[in-house]
Amino acid sequence: NETLRNHRESSLHRGPDDFVFCKKDGAALDPDVLRKDALYPILDRLGIPRRKGASGFHTFRHSAASIVNEQTGNLKLAQKFLGHSTIKMTADIYTHTSAEAERDAAIALERAIYGDLFPVVPNIENRNNFTALN
CATH class of the missing domain: 1.10.10 (Arc Repressor Mutant, subunit A)
Known part of the structure; x- marks a missing residue:
């Protein structure tokens, strides 16, 4: 990214082991400051709830x-x-799975087992009108 490259080139700390974002003396920024001043306000603005252990940069x-x-x-x-x-x-x-990936896997499994015989997983459009087969 050009913006990141420009930032790096304008820094006094450009060595391969230097931090890209650092204090004036080259030391690492305190991650709590980054979380409190940058990440948390963004999460709050987007309406994303903060969860202990799941709302840091490691996520x-x-x-x-x-x-x-x-x-x-x-x-x-x-x-x-x-x-x-x-x-x-x-x-x-x-690695974690998404609800969409899990649904896609269920549909793929349904098609592999039942083919076109009958739908086990209803189409989204017909979900409200779906009646289970007994």
């Missing part, structure tokens, strides 16, 4: 793993992006 790592895995189907790639030494850590802790 973005979980989101990144889940998005990469869902969009590419490549858990190994998500592992690489997060820098995990084992795929187990990525799979067991960092």
Whole structure:
């Protein structure tokens, strides 16, 4: 990103081990300050409730793993992006499924088992008119 590159180039701290966003002396910013001054006001403005242990910047790592895995189907790639030494850590802790992905999986399973015989999962358009088969 050009904006990020410009920020980095204008910084006095441009070394490979330096923080991109840091204090004037190059030290790391206090994550509590970033959370309180940046992240929390954004969450509040968007109406997203804060949850203990789930409303910090670390949540973005979980989101990144889940998005990469869902969009590419490549858990190994998500592992690489997060820098995990084992795929187990990525799979067991960092990747999560979405309600939409779970519904798509249920529909795929239904089609594989029943084909066009009858719908087990109703179409969204017909959901209010759905009557279970007995």
